[in-house]
Amino acid sequence: MKILALRGENLASIQYPFALDFSQGPLGDSGLFAITGKTGAGKSTLLDAICLALYDKIPRFQSNKKHDADIGLGDPATRVKANDVRSILSRGKGEGYAEVDFLAHDGSRWRAHWSVRRARGKADGRIQASEHWLQNLTTDQRIAGKKQEVLSEIERLVGLSYEQFRRAVMLPQGDFAAFLKASADDRAALLERMTGTEIYSRLSQMAHERAREEKTRWISSPNSLGILTYSVMTKSNNCTKRNKRVSSRFKRSNGN
Secondary structure, eight states, rough: EEEEEEESSSSBBBSSEEESSSSSSSHHOOOOOOOOOTSSSSSHHHHHHHHHHHHHHHTTTOSSSSGEEEEEEEEGGEETTSGGGGBOOOHHHHHHEEEEEEEEEEEEEEEEEEEEBBGGGGSOOBBBBOEEEEETTTTEEOOOOOOOHHHHHHHHSSSSSSHHHHHOOOOTTTTHHHHHHHHHHHHHHHHHHHHOOOHHHHHHHHHHHHHHHHHHHHSSSSTHHHHHHHHHHHHHHHHHHHHHHHHHHHHHHTOO
């Protein structure tokens, strides 16, 4: 998966339209670059926009009761919880969006779009449900049904779940140890998907399952016990004959 472009408007401190093209120009020619700026300039917001467009989630917006304070003034109906990703909409703005163009692991090109608005597009309107859709940039096919359907398709195309993406690609500030603190099984699964070696785990599981089935089939076979008994008796007879030959040779060597 490769991010090709990022666009958005009215997200937190970035209260204007912005567009970044990572596929060409200075950013496209650079293998490595840094996002710099003063505190509050919107550096983290750019990363938030990527996560929003792809997964409808933001790492620094934790969904728990410790972060459920209301944000907003005036009518309580116009307020939004602090742990609600819709609270990223810039104050005093009626609508905003985040959009990412990306190259899927199968080589296809897609656009993931997330948007939120207040009623009537007014800053004092009630916050509306966010919208999330996915579009194939080659065929113009658009997936805009239930959110879970869109998210499932994005996960399939990206090759990573949100948690895997958060730990391996978009580590939030102060959470660099998230990957290192993950369990051995979680790290193994993540690294396999990132490197494309999960097929070997599946082959190993299939081989183990096939061996178990063959063993069960052999044990349950009516002839298996007879074959085993014959094999043991044959080996026993061979050992007896071999011992007799050794004993006979020993006697001859001693002149008996």
